[in-house]
Amino acid sequence: MHIVSYRGDGKWRAGITRGPLLADVGALNPADRQAPATVRGLLESGPSYLDKILRLADAMLAGGEGQLMSVEKVEIGPPVPDPDKIICLGLNYLEHAAEVQMDIAGVPTFFAKFRNSLCGPKSPIVLPQISTQVDYEGELAVVIGRRCKGVAEGEALDFIAGYTIMNDVSARDLQMQTSQWTAGKALDTFAPMGPGIVSASDIPDPQNLQIRTRVNGIILQDGNTADMIFPVGWTIAFLSSLMTLEPGDIISTGTPSGVGFKRRPPVFLKAGDLVEVEIEKIGVIRNPVVGPANTR
Numbered sequence: 001m002h003i004v005s006y007r008g009d010g011k012w013r014a015g016i017t018r019g020p021l022l023a024d025v026g027a028l029n030p031a032d033r034q035a036p037a038t039v040r041g042l043l044e045s046g047p048s049y050l051d052k053i054l055r056l057a058d059a060m061l062a063g064g065e066g067q068l069m070s071v072e073k074v075e076i077g078p079p080v081p082d083p084d085k086i087i088c089l090g091l092n093y094l095e096h097a098a099e100v101q102m103d104i105a106g107v108p109t110f111f112a113k114f115r116n117s118l119c120g121p122k123s124p125i126v127l128p129q130i131s132t133q134v135d136y137e138g139e140l141a142v143v144i145g146r147r148c149k150g151v152a153e154g155e156a157l158d159f160i161a162g163y164t165i166m167n168d169v170s171a172r173d174l175q176m177q178t179s180q181w182t183a184g185k186a187l188d189t190f191a192p193m194g195p196g197i198v199s200a201s202d203i204p205d206p207q208n209l210q211i212r213t214r215v216n217g218i219i220l221q222d223g224n225t226a227d228m229i230f231p232v233g234w235t236i237a238f239l240s241s242l243m244t245l246e247p248g249d250i251i252s253t254g255t256p257s258g259v260g261f262k263r264r265p266p267v268f269l270k271a272g273d274l275v276e277v278e279i280e281k282i283g284v285i286r287n288p289v290v291g292p293a294n295t296r
Contacts, residue, residue, distance in 0.1 A: 003054075006022060007074060012082075018058075085246070086115075088168055097229070123287060135172050136220070163206060166192070192275075272288075
């Protein structure tokens with residue numbers, strides 16, 4: 001099952017999917033008048049409430065009965081369209097650090113993206129007019145499930161609601177203009193996510209997941225989260241020593257080797273491309289690339 005955000009009545013609503021079927025969270029327990037409408041609200045309700053919702057959804061989706069919808073007939077968006085924070089790690093795989101010829105620090109390199117970058121698992125990546133070097137970065141993303149501050153590494157995984165996929169799309173020419181990467185990272189549509197959140201209970205070990213990125217069917221990244229320099233638990237402990245992490249916060253954990261700008265010749269995204277990122281036990285996101293939007 002996936003926890004998803006889908007478009008209903010012009011607004012993002014929380015849903016649970018299994019295969020082609022979707023159940024609205026509010027329809028799972030009609031007697032619950034306080035059922036949260038959004039995924040962030042669902043996460044803020046706490047792990048026990050989330051577990052209850054997942055059990056109800058499992059029963060409804062397995063039986064194929066109740067107020068179910070077709071996934072194909074709704075718009076699926078980023079799992080959490082309105083996070084408080086989107087934190088992304090750089091240089092978190094040894095081979096990737098080597099291919100970009102950058103030293104490994106004693107703590108993670110990280111930067112921020114913002115809500116404008118988020119888009120759904122099938123939404124288009126829109127090439128900006130101001131860049132000619134747009135690259136892909138397939139990544140495992142962590143979704144925080146409850147507030148944490150100063151947690152120990154051994155306890156950090158307990159604060160995760162689940163896992164999803166992010167493509168940390170990057171405009172390399174803008175990114176490398178200064179030592180601060182934000183200009184090349186925070187553009188509109190530069191954080192496709194999905195297909196939804198897989199519960200942390202279904203992925204007890206996030207450090208053993210195969211991750212692949214394909215462009216037009218060709219595998220360009222093929223790695224495993226076991227190769228992370230800073231594992232998920234360590235990363236959460238480190239970040240929570242600096243800031244309070246809130247339910248719905250997204251941490252994208254870095255990309256394996258094989259990025260486009262270090263290939264010879266370089267591989268940059270162009271209109272008409274299809275970018276797929278697939279992670280074991282989570283699924284796949286498929287995003288077409290389109291030309292610059294008309295901003296006039």
